């Protein structure tokens with residue numbers, strides 16, 4: 001048995017231990033198949049079973065009906081920044097974007113690069129991305145084809161808790177860093193996408209849920225790999241998909257349905273874990289300085305600063321020496337970021353909260 005540290009990395013991130021153990025156990029041969037999942041055709045019966053199960057499990061977890069297509073696509077969430085406008089808008093069309101941090105800003109840039117107009121319906125940049133908008137602050141361009149938002153900004157640690165009003169426009173969500181961490185109001189959405197490598201599995205696959213009625217919008221001249229319609233025609237096997245990441249997402253979805261008991265139970269665990277860390281910050285008499293405003297705090301990525309960069313450096317080094325790793329904030333924001341995704345055990349968060357109290361007692 002290898003010893004595992006407390007992994008607070010932002011992604012690729014910690015995976016559930018039972019999932020890793022099962023993947024390891026069955027790596028040489030899938031039960032009853034006699035070959036590894038790494039070695040079988042993506043069009044074989046056993047892999048079709050994997051795709052069918054992961055699709056059914058995700059639909060069950062998210063309570064998605066037959067109107068939803070579930071796709072497993074390459075290219076990361078970054079490719080979705082382009083695929084969303086390319087498939088949902090006419091050439092040169094416009095859409096609304098809520099900009100709550102670096103990732104939504106990147107989605108805007110990618111749409112603009114392709115000749116679309118991205119109307120910033122709300123932009124938190126001038127305030128340093130410390131909060132998400134209140135309902136009345138989002139101003140939509142009525143001619144927009146959709147409203148895009150990022151439910152959790154992984155770098156800044158601000159999270160939009162419930163679907164924003166889209167005034168009848170299609171609602172599109174980049175849920176990369178809080179996908180499967182809590183139930184989602186699917187009814188409000190037209191399309192949701194998430195790179196797998198935070199809560200859902202390893203890097204290399206992006207999960208897209210799209211309403212089937214939108215598929216005919218994909219322009220016929222799009223490259224096949226960029227077309228939702230083509231990718232849905234033979235779901236996720238138009239070409240060779242990332243079979244191993246998809247298999248691990250299947251194991252994670254089983255773990256969520258089985259051991260965890262669904263997304264309500266997962267959300268409860270996540271709220272408890274986040275509360276432990278925010279309590280440690282709030283009890284620190286200003287030694288730990290949270291980035292996000294209290295009403296916008298992320299349950300997945302907790303971000304804060306210390307009184308000086310020098311102290312931050314010592315905090316990170318001392319934490320690492322105690323087996324608390326991955327805590328360095330993103331280079332664009334600095335400070336500390338604790339990513340506390342689904343698979344991170346509560347004990348890891350408790351260990352970090354105690355370390356924070358000890359470090360403050362010594363250094364404040």
Ligand code: PMP
Nearest residue numbers: 076077078103154174176177195
């Ligand atoms: N959106 C969000 C919210 C993210 O956190 C990330 C990755 N950290 C991305 C998009 C980009 O994802 P990828 O690296 O899979 O393209």
